[in-house]
Amino acid sequence: MAAMAAGDEHAASEVLRGLARHLNCLNEDNKATRKRALELIKKETVEKGHSSIVLQELFSALLKPLLKCLSDPMERCRETAIAMITEFIRVVPKPEESLPYLMPCLAQRLGEKELLEPAEELRLSAVEMLTLTVEVCGKHLAPYLTDVINILQRTIVDPFPDARRESCKCATNFAKCVPEHFHMQAESLVKPLMQTISHQHARVRVSAIEATGAVIQHGTGKNVDDVLSHLAQRLFDDSPQVRRAVATVVGDWLLHMRDRYSYFHKLIPLMLSGIDDEIPEIRLLSADLWRQVGAQWEKENEDDLKDKMDFLLAPPPFYPPGVERPGLGCRELVVRNLGRLVPAISHDITDWLVPTRVRTSQLLSVLLLHAEDHSTQHLQPLLATLYTACMDAERDVVLNCLAAAKLLGTFVPPVVFLKLLLDRVTSPYSSSHPWAPLMVLAAVLGGCSPTLLQPHLEKIADTLSQPDVCQQYQEVVYLDQLLTCVDVLLRRCESDHGSVSLQLLQVLVTVQSFSTEPRLSEKAVESVQLLGQVQGLDSAVELYRRHMAQLLEWLSGSVNTWSSYSPQRLQLHVIVMQSGPVIGEFVTPLMPLLFSCLQPDRDPEMRMSIFTMLAKLFHDESEKFLSVVLLPNLVWRAGRIAAAVRTAALSCLLALLHGGAATPGQLLCLEEKLSPPVLSALEEDSQMARLLACRSLTVILRLIGTGLHPEALNKIYPALLKRLDDSSNEVRGVALQALGLWLSSLTGGYDPELCAAHLQLVFQQLLLHLDDPDVSVQDDVLEVLKKGSSVHPALLRREAEAVRDHQRSPLLCDQLLQHIGALTAETTSDVKSSLH
Template sequence: MAAMAAGDEHAASEVLRGLARHLNCLNEDNKATRKTALERIKKETVDRGHPSGVLQELFAALLKPLLKCLSDPMERCRETAIATITEFIRCVPKPEESLPYLVPCLAQRLGEKELLEPAEELRLSAVELLTLTVEVCGVHLAPYLTDVVHILQRTVVDPFPDARRESCKCAALFAKCVPEHFHMQAESLVKPLMQTISHQHSRVRVSAIEATGAVIQHGTGKNMDDVLSHLAQRLFDDSPQVRRAVTAVVGDWLLHMRDRYSYFHKLIPLLLSGVDDEIPEIRLLSADLWRQVGAQWEKENEDEIKDKMDFLLSPPPFYPTGVERPGLGCRELVVRNLGRLVPAITHDLTDWLVPTRVRTSQLLSVLLLHAEDHSTQHLQPLLATLYSVCTDTERDVVSNCLAAAKLLGTFVPPVVFLKLLLDHVTSPYSPSHPWAPLMVLTAVLGGCSPTVLQPHLKKIADTLSQPDVCQEYQQVVYLDQLLACVDVLLRHCESDHGSVSLQLLQVLVTVQSFSTEPRLSEKAVESVQLLSTVQGLDSAMELYRQHMGQLLDWLSGSVNTWSSYSPQRLQLHIIVIQSGPVIGEFVGPLMPLLFSCLHPDRDPEMRMSIFTMLAKLLLDATNTLDSKGRFRDESERFLSDVLLPNLVWRAGRIAAAVRTSALSCLLALLHGGATTPGQLLCLEEKLRSQVLSALEEDSQVGRLLACRSLSVILRLIGTNLHPEALNQIYPALLKRLDDSSEEVRGVALQALGLWLSGLTQDYHPELCAPHLQLLFQQLLLHLDDPDVSVQDQVLEVLKKGGSVHPALLRREAEAVRDQQRSPLHCDRLLRHISALPTEATAKGPE
């Protein structure tokens, strides 16, 4: 061995002898000379391939001159010197012997506040030299801890991205090489690493994360809080490689950090956040690391959880289908840390950054899946958090949190969550978002088993049908959630709705009555149909038949307090319209309700809306109110006690509008056939008086409706009217021939035609000649109307008058013929009278 060492020394001496001149040239002022000398030294040493022993001797002799060249003004000289030293470090058997000179030199060159090396590529080469030194020297670098850390403090934030990456790599390697000493200086690397962890280059961020993992793991641990927030932000990094690096580092901490039990509550969320990453590789890595963490914890705490390991292997009943149950160790870790995790989750779910809220909402579901029934202990803060998050503007956040709420329904007993949730539904947390508890309740019910939920259906339905719940708010979003809650009950417990059918129908009726969106109304109608289907009924009509008496009692209880703002008015509208012919079977209990809310002293706007509703029904009375002929029995009373009092004139525009709506209802009653001529005759005097008064309404619509109503009355009972009654009707109609509305004039002419057609023998033309004369004279005036269509209508009416008193009509027509602008229509009328039978034309007044 001694002989070999002597041989190496001799060989090294020979080489050095040949390099003596080049070594001298290193001190020359000429930079080309120095450059050439360095190249020759490199060529004759590391490039020559000498034995390692020879190189060791050469390195010992050349190290100082080479280190001196690291500060050479010429960049090429510094580059060659670094390359030569690097090759020596890589090849010599004892590189640690160079440390007393190499490390201080690098510290001076790279560790100062000012950058002594201007060339970024050379700074990279110098850091690579340091990394190589750490690799080959290992624990021998312990005495130089401070120098190395000073270097890394500067180079980790080097302006050159590649130098940063290499520095991070070196820092991680150095932490692992001298773990017994590194913890004393680890803290000083945390700040520069955190500056680099958000670098614009993703590869630099990855290196910084990996270095952070090693630095923290081999440090004191007290800097954990300083890095966690930065790592958490990297979970939202656009680069999958960065997110993967965070997952790997956190998983490694959870598995190998000495004091990891103290940081479980901080690290578990970071690792589990990767379970829902969009990249499959990251999801698999996160899940695999989490399984390892759980298995390791399970093994380390085997004695403590022995009973659970033996008896809690099977999943709980109604476990979500298609979901793999986490291992016992994983579940226990979450359960034991959930009390600390819930406040953190609550905080992050209100973060101003959307990605943070989305990722946190995903994490919440993962945690609840692990916690299972242990989430019951944290139900109050969890529900408060969910109420708040349901108002988030980001759809994914809301969707994820509703998925978490569904898990609460799966694992928490209904008797527990309903006590809290139903109280919050009746008294919402936030007046500005009263629908939030309903949304959460819907999701929770969606996760609950029908078998477990069935005993609580009545309690839920009773709460939903309370006026404070279903009638208090009219926002579309609130109604939407109310409808969704009913819908989940219908679809979740299909065969158990007999006891709650009425309450659910009340809610659905209320939703329809308040809804201003067709979509919502259609959905409510579908739910009514579904409610009837799940009970084995043929149609929604049968459902209304089953509950109509109860529904009318429900409304009647408050009818004396109704106003135009009362929801009951709208509920009544939905019930009577949707029930179709079924409402005709319940006219008895319906009429007192109508009599009460249509009293002339009640709210005018409410009366108008109900009259409008009744008009629609009465137009099709045989398929609605009079489907069983029962309304006809009540129609006389309805006419006398409801309609006619509302036709009495009162001052004001609102009162006029009420009269108009009542007239439309009267016309519908007459047209729909829900009243008989006999009933009309009984009330003829009162009815005639109010209708004739309505002919003087300021409203064109009111006058038109009055004219049409009078026409129908004449058609139905005109032949039974007393002549005195008839003689009160025609003057009012004649006045309407001068109406500003052409439509009113036309209907008045039709009514006059019906008046003449309905005259019977009781109306003696000779005795009533003055009335007929006035009528003929007025009609003949309008026979010369500027409007040709009016002339034609008047002519047809006068032709009917020719059958009543032709002689009188002839005389009146001849008297005005020459006064009219055109005698055409007058001549037609006279020809018509002449064509009548002789005995008819011979009649005339004495």
Template sequence: MAAGDEQHAAGEVLRALARHLNCLNEDNKSTRKRAIEQIKRETVDKGLSSCVLQEVFSALLKPLLKCLSDPNEGCRETAIAVITEFIRCVPKPEESLPYLMPCLAVRLGEKEIREPAEELRLSAMEMLTLTVEVCGKHLAPYLSDMMNILQRTIVDPFPDVKRESCRCTVKFSDSVSDHFHMQAESLVKPLMQTISHQHSRVRVSVIEATRAVIHHGTGKNVDDVLSHMAQRLFDDSPQVRKAVTAVVGDWLLHMRDRYSYFRKLIPLLLSSVNDEIPEIRLLAADLWRQVGAQWEKENENELKDKMDFLLTPPEFYPPGVERPGLGCRELVIRNLGSLLPAIGNDINDWLVPTRVRTSQLLSVLLLHAEDHSTQHLQPLLATIYRACTDTERDVANNCLAAAKLLGTFVPPAVFLKLLLDHVTSPCSSSHPWTPLMVLTAVLAGCSKPLLKPHLEQIANTLAQPDVCQEYQQVMYLEQLLACVDVLLRQCESDCGSVSLQLLQVLVTVQSLSTDTDLSEKALESAQCLCKVQDLDSVMDLYRQHMAQLLDWLSASVNTWSSYSPQRLQLHVVVTQSGPVIGEFVSQLMPLLHRCLQPDKDAEMRLRVFTMLAKLLLDAPNTLDSQGRFRDESEKFLCDVLLPNLVWHAGRTAAAVRTSAISCLLALLHGGAITPGMLLCLEEKLRPRVLSALDEDSAMGRLLACRSVSTILRLIGDSLHPDALNKIYPELLKRLDDSSGDVRGVALQALDKWLSSLNKDYDPQLLAPHLQLLFQQLLLHMDDPDSAVQDQVFDILKKGSSVHPALLQKEVEAVRDKHRSPLYCERLLQHIGSLSTDMAADCPE
């Protein structure tokens, strides 16, 4: 269509619209609205040619823009729709900008936005976005108006307006990139105010707009947005985290001054490598590969020497882990020193997600840094130590995984110098196990060939008293045990060279632990120590080291107290070694002699005696397994047991005497001392045992009675009558004991005493002793307890064969005094039957 024809057609349309244009000034709102709608039908809806529409739009623009301030919402809505359609259809929409932009700046860009309806603000923003799309660089002269509008609408209360504003920002920055940087800074504050909006789609839009603003800006505002972007990495919405990852990757690849911000941007991208969503992890990994490859290409000349020999992974690289590219590794290596202070700071953040992400990032960085982490070892260990005390288990576990990588890449000679010093002198009194925990993780990452030359140094450190005996917390002992386990797992048969030190640690863990499960785990570790040395059992392990273990314990025996860990270690050694301890009795007894002297700590002696009592009860399978304890038993009895039976005031002293008498009883029952040896020692032993019958504690008196009974059973028929006559009066006293158990055992001992009367015991000559015995027993035959009566009756029946006439006389004397003469009658009948039998046996 010729230009003249187009103008004629446009004129016809405008003449047809003249009446409707006049109606726009009517007071009636319905009239105004119908007029706008009619204009729409006669123009954009009719399918007029673009050139005609351009002419018409130029004439209608001012009246339509005036309608944007119409009091009626419907009129404004229709006017926005009509203008939007015109902008979309006309060939030169930029011609409307001198009138359109000032109008929109008034409606949307004033301090107080004049468009009250949020839906219309959204429509107006959509129209502005369309204008940006179709006008492009023609909007450059209106930069200030656009910025004023976007500053207001980005913080608009209506979420959809915020999103559309962000979308408009992205398009506008791309369209006028040569001029945008001059005022880009003005959008940073409103974007950061909106980046934490409750709607995830708004947050995504803001992040994308921030990318554009920073990318096309001066680069001065990167620091202003980084902390906000970092927070979005912990967002609950995967789409938000994905958006941040994409934006950071874009900045690393395309931002003009990106080299200056590598140290700040790299942690953000690498944090997403461990995101819980696979899609985000893959995106982050792909972007990071691109960043590394691009940097490698840009610095190719500088990397020429490294590109040849750094492409082969280190010899002991973690299995199943893909090695990052050279460019990626170099980027981390060059920025690690700047990153570590921030890592150390964030690992203590009050927010758990921040600490977890930071701990994950640490492993990623070390995987890239490889052996270059050696020069940063001290700050790295300080960070890991703090993280291991975190109450959030994931934080500690992630940092232990990082520690394992240190063991892989850092030479053992370097990390052991620091770690072993920390183990011997923990910097935290509240968490002394932390250095052990980290040492275990580092050792787990170290290879066997590299670790072998340092095995003795490690084992010697663990076996030091200041290390393995200083703390009794379960957590500390668990880490000590874990350290031994990792050595066994990593070095296997090489641990044979430090078997003694490892066994000392395992013995200590068992001795100090109050946790049954932990003790069982330590025993399992001891079995593992046997396995790596091809030993059949733990007893073989003890046989291999028993002499050294006893020397180890003997070195400090003079300083032992009830709190000394060495006493507990002795308990573990002698009880777990079973019959093996019987092979080393000659070395064990001097140790026991020294720690059981009466001047040593009473409670410590009490516990050692209790331990020995258990061993002596099963002497053939423990102390006397080789028959060697019998050679030591006389000395043990005279030099150890008897001195501890001497009376001293105090409850603790009484408890020691009770434990010593129990040990004596175990010695007698276990068969570790022969009757012949016992007979030789009887004169020394008898006074101590008889004095124990008067102990204040019922248990002490009971054990003493049992000891007397056992002595009588073993050597009673070999004792001299004078020795026998010194025993029964003490036993008779116990018949009035407050404890029924003591009375019962005392009666058993008197029964044994009567059985011990041999041919050397003259009843006629020693009748006064028998008379006293019979009188006391008859007194108790009238006891209220029928069980006691029966027991006394049986004893007197046995006594009737010793001196029947004397017993008959004593029974007849008390028969009428008893509450019931029944037992006396039965006893007289028994004596009578004995006389009859004796008469029948005599020849006529």
């Protein structure tokens, strides 16, 4: 060995003698000479293939001249010198012997405020040399801590991106090599790293994140807060590699940082955010690291968790299907830090940056999935956060928060969340967004088990149907959320709606009455149908039949205060128009509503809207309304209430006929059903009913008299003749008018000779009233008889001549006879003219 060492020493001496001239040339002014000298030295040393011992000797001898060349004015010289030193460090057995000279020189070149090395490629090479030195010298660099830190402080923010990357790599290695010394000055690197962590090059950002991880890991732990916000911003980085680096660093801290327990509440959000990353690889990495963190914590706290490990292995009932339950350690970590995490979530979910709000809303769901029923303790601030988030303009934020609200419904007992939610629904804290509590309520209900929800259905339905809730706001978005709440109840508890059917129908009626969007109205109609279906009813009409009395009573309580702005007016419109023929079965409670609304002293706009509603009802469903609604209510029944109903129905019939809602064709089809109750009504005790019946018959004759069959016509006149003796002159006048129309209806299809007996009775009764004590009646009867004279002139002449001498004054009879004579003469003349 000694001989070998002596031989190596001799070989080194020989090489150095051969290099003496070249070393002298390094001091020449001519840069070409210096350059050639360096290249020759390189050729005879590191490129020659000497043994490591010889190279060690050569390095010791050449180090100072080479270090001097690092400040050579010629760039090529500096480059060659750096390359030679780097190669020596790589191959010599004891590179640490160079440190007393190398480190001060590098600190001077790279660690000063002003850059002494102008060439960026050479700065990169110098930093690479430092990185190599850290790798091969390791703990021997401890005495040079300050020099290395000073260098890295400058080169981490070097203008050249590759130099920054290499510096970050060097910082990472240096922190690991001398951890027992590094922590004393680690803080000095935090500021330059945070300047580099947002560099425009993704690879530089990755290196900065990795270096930050090592610096904090091997530092004092005091600078975690200084870097967390910067790392959090990198969670939104466009580069997946950057986000992956964040997940790796945070996971490493959670697993290995000495004081990690103090920072769990700050690091957990960063770790869990990666679980929702859009890149599968990052999601898997984050989930795996998080499982490791939970398992390690579980092992470290095994004694505290013993009971829970034995008894809480099974997931809670109604756990979200298809979701993997986090491990016990992971859940406990979140539960024990939730009190600190919730305020941070509440703060960040209102951040001005959209990506921050989106990522925070995603994180909220992950936290609640871990917290399970422990979220109950933080329910109030969580709900307040959700109310705020639901008002966000960014759709993803809203959707994520609704998913979180659904988890609250899964894990929190209904008796707890309903107390807070229903109070907020009845008194929204935001006048500009009163629908936010409804949106959260719908989502929470959507996550709750039907079994647990069922006992609270009545309370929920009562709240939703309160006027302050369902009638207070008319914005589309509010009504949409109100409708969503009802739909959730219908779909979550399909078979339990008997006790709340009325309240839910009231809400659905209100939504339809306020809605200005066809989409929302159609959705509400579908919900009405669904409400009937879940109760086993065949149709929405059956649902209205079940609740019509209660609905009308609901409206009647305030009818005296209605105006054109009252929501109840709109609700009545929906009920009347949607219930179809059912409304006819409830004329008794409906009519007082209509009478009250239609009094002449009530709001004109309201009255007009009610009339419009009735007209629309009659127009759209006139035939059905006549046959199914009105006619059954015209059938005689004993009692004063029944009589009042018939009067109201007659009034409605007259309005329908006058309004033209029923066409002549429809009336002809219904005549056989319509005439009997109307004729029967001519015998009513009520004068108003008799008058309405007479007027209705008048309109019917005017519309379809000429189209009636003779048998139908002959059934009408007897009842009208009786009314000529009515106690009311107004009824008598209308009856006479109707008789005049009856006579005008006797067209070609009516055979006067065949029906002479009927005509004789009509003429006799009219002639009797031609001698009425009331002069105005006499005049009216005369006009009617003149109209009827064309039907059967001969018969009327005979009857008039028979009673002329028995009347108190024959004057009117004479006028009638003269009219008949003139009519006959005119007819004869027309016949002769036609023959000629």
